[in-house]
Every structure is written in structure tokens, then in C-alpha cells.
Amino acid sequence: MTVQSISVRVLSKRIKAPGIAAYTLGAEGGQVLPDYAAGAHIDVKLPNGLIRQYSLCGDRADPATYEIGVLRDGAGRGGSAYLHDTVREGDLLEIGEPRNLFPLTPARHSVLLAGGIGITPLLAMARSLATSGSSFEFHYFVRSEDRAAYWDTLSRLAPDEALYLHVGERIPASFAVARVLGAPSPDTHLYTCGPNPFMDAVLDLARSAGWDAANLHSERFAAVTGGDDQPFELELAASGKVVQVSADQTAAEALALAGVRLPLSCEQGICGTCLTTVLAGVPDHRDSYLSEDERLANDCFTPCRSRARTPRLTINL
Template structure:
């Protein structure tokens, strides 16, 4: 990726059990690009690994970015490196912010955060509170110890706007039917957290008749796909080069082995970094980046995870 921004770790703090907060500052004489609530950045680890993290600081502050990073014991190692190795004073590289989870301006909001999903949600809640837009925040966690940004939430939000739900306190469990019934008319729903949590929230909203246009989600990881997919071929437009993709092999890996590098970041079909134009053939879309309409157009695909429904895809690099 071009255009990496060098930043210094200005502060590191324990936000909650298993969650580290990083405050990133620009190098002397520089500033950071502005961003809107819901945005995220790519963070390049010292070992070159790239991961995506939501920006959870005060929107409009171009002198610091704030991240909250959960230690994923079953992850691929990015969060572990942050927790074990990154320290104050380190210089890291980040991308400019991207926003795939933007607020609809001026509309009431119903916010649901599951665990570390609070990171984009708190930036949204802060913005809504400052703008006077009606909102309610429902923060679900396993235990009280897993709640991040507790002091900030208490300082910035009136108690009637914030509702905590804990797995180990039955009387606090989230009553989706009641919450949805009491929502502001025409409210938009925003959910971020583990896949099971979002399936529960969005499933309840759909069952209650909420239209898709008012449902917004941010995925931290893609669901596991059991089907490895059939083998297929990729043809490179303009050169005619044919690249075979084996069953169970990603198109991005096959292209790399053929000497064709595709920019990668999440490698799960979430971030859109590797999005590639399709000129012919029908992709088997397995990403969570493209909308249903964009997938139906079949004019692009994410080679990190998507495959082909036809024997060959012709792509433009």
C-alpha cells in the first residue's frame, strides 16, 4: 500500500480486561487526516503484519488517533504483538482512515456494541451526543471487567442514553424486542461485535420488520467457510496470462505465486483493499465488503477470499 503515515505511540493504557488502548500521534510537524465516526485504519505491525482497527477517539482531533485492541487468543497474531511488544515511543505505520460504517447524518440512532465492538460505536455515540441527535447505546459484555471506556462514557453521556448488559448478570440481559419497540421512529440501527452477537441483533431487527436500509453493521472477522470451492482459472486481461487456482487455494495466493501481487490487508474480505475488476466470468462472492447490489453486478471481486462460479474469471490488474 502506498501512502503509509508514520505515527508515534504517545500513550498505552489498559482499557479493560484483555483490551489495550493506544494513542497515536503524528511525528513532529505533521498532522493526521480527519475522519468521521465509524472509520478505521490499517495498522502495520513491526513484523509487517497488517490489521484493521476502528478509530475510537474524538472525531475532529487531527493530533491523535485512539485505538482499542482486544487480545485475540485464537487470532493470527496481530493483537498479540500489540499487547506484548508495542510500547510508548514506538513508531508505527498506519493508513489514512476509511469508513465503511458511517452514520446517517441527522437520523436517530440505536447503537449496539458487543465487547470490543465498542470501538467504532463510542465514536458514534460521542458525535451524536455533541450534535444533539437522539440515540441510545447498548453495550454488551461478558463481565463488568470487560467494559472499556467506562469513565469516558460516564463523563460524556447522560445515564439514560447508556445501557449495560452483562452475560454474568441475568437481570441485565439485552431484551431486543423491548429495545426495538421503544426505539425512536425512523431510527437507524448500528451493530458491531462478534459475528454471533451481530446475527442476534440484526436477526431480531429483521424479524421486527426493520428495513435493510436502516440496518448497519461493522464486521471484525469473516465467518468461517467450510466449502473450499472448486478449482478455476484466472485470465489476466491484456496479457492473456492464465493462472490456475486450486481448490482450497485463494485467488490472491495463486496470483502471488504467478508473480502478480495484489494489495492485501485483512485477507478476509472485510476491508476491500484487494478489490479487483472482473471483465468476464461470474465470481463466487465470499466477502463482507461489497453490498448485495455490488455483488450482483459481478464486475469486481475480492481475491483474498472470493472464488468463481464459472471455470474462468478474466480480471484487470
């Protein structure tokens, strides 16, 4: 998979909240950047070799710039720390063209629930909905008021009655589910983004309240964690070669050691870059990329994160 690379300069770097910085990126010479729809993200290719995905959250009124918001994640793998500690205004970065795995669906009403840095794709959605005059409400959950990044921007996009800032609350028990989710309606869609436990709680509560799965939309920034991992085998259909995957390595790592290089990007089961066809066996899906129907088909998996429920998977390599 070949991804078009774009050289951009960091035009500005601004602190939006403790641990959260906003980066405005512009193409050299002020050229127009590829257009995108709300919910899209870009790959950011860092000078240290890391590739990370960040949601686009800026104002498309300026087609020559992109904006991303980055949380410095101390438990991460170094991408956000590099951006926070090393990247400065004026630096050059390489990015990929926008991709959208989290699009808005036309609806009578949209409910947006953001937890922490999960505001970034939902902010783009709020911009789009406000511009089109569509009905929406925005619920933003933060640990403290000073962590409400982009709240000032949101306040300019929508009337007060459409915006709800929930400070220090944890979603499952601390306030009425009906107050946020309301009664399910075929013309209302819910979007959520944030830490995995937050989104799991939102989606579980919505399902319990009777929301249809087709009306629930989410995007994850971190991989879904698995249980007790077991070793398994990968059979490469083209050669018949069998690769052993130990309990403490990913399928992608095992393939790389065997001399099989896959296209990789996020290595978190989020972007779909490494998606590989499964010809036999049953995958143990650990990704956040495939839909429920695609998972049930069991005809592909993400080697960077997913494993096997059967002793062997035969894959189209």
C-alpha cells in the same frame, strides 16, 4: 493503490479491560493528523510486516492524536499479539490515512449495539452524536462487567437512560427483541459491530422485525467463513493466462504464486484494497466490504477472500 503513510509515536498504552489495550498515537512534532468522521479506521503497519485495521475511537478535540482499542486475539494472525506484547510507549509505528466504510447516516434517532471490542467504532459514533446533540441509545454486550471497556467514557457522553450494559447475555433469546430494536422507523438507523455471530443475530432479528436494509449498518473485524470450498480457475484478461485456484488457497495466494502481485492489506475481505473487476463468471462473495447491490452486480470481487460459483472467473488483470 498507493496509501499515504504517516509516522506516529505511541504516546500512551492503557489497559481498558482484560485483553483490551488503548493506544494513543501522535504525529512526530505534535503535527495535526488528518481529520476523520465517526466510523473510520486506519491501517497500522507493524514492524514485523503485518498490516492490521483498527477503528479510531478517540476524542477529535485533540487533532494531534488518534486512539485505537485493540483486543488481544489468541485466534488471530499475530497483529494484536504483537501490539500487546511488543509495542510500548515511545515506539514508532507507521499508519495509513483514515478510511471510512462505516459512516453515520443523519437520522432522527440512532441505535448502537456493540459486542465486546466492537465498541470502538461505535464509541466514535456516540461521541459524534453526543457532540451534535442527536438522539441515540447505546447497548453494550459483554461477557462480564469487567470486560466493559470504555464504559466509563460512555457514561460521560450520554445520560443513563440512553446507555444499556448487557452482561452475560446472548442476543437471540435471552431478552425481548422489541426492548432493544423497537418498532422499525424510517427515521431510525441501527449500527452494530462485534463478533460475527453477534452481528448476524442482531441483523437477522432486525430484518425479522421489519427493519429496512437501508437502515441497518454493520462493520466486521473478521472474515465471513465459507462452506465447502471448491477449486476454480482465474483467467487473466490481459494475457489470457489461466491460474488454477485450489480448494485450500485463496485467489490472491494463487495469483501470487503465478507471479501476479495484488495490493493487499487486511487479507480478510474487509478493507477493499484488493478489489478486482470481474469480466465473466459469477463470484462467490465472502467479503464484508461490498454492499448487497454491489454483490448482486457480480462485476467485482475480493481475491483475498472471495471465490467463484462458476468453474472460471475472467478478471481484469
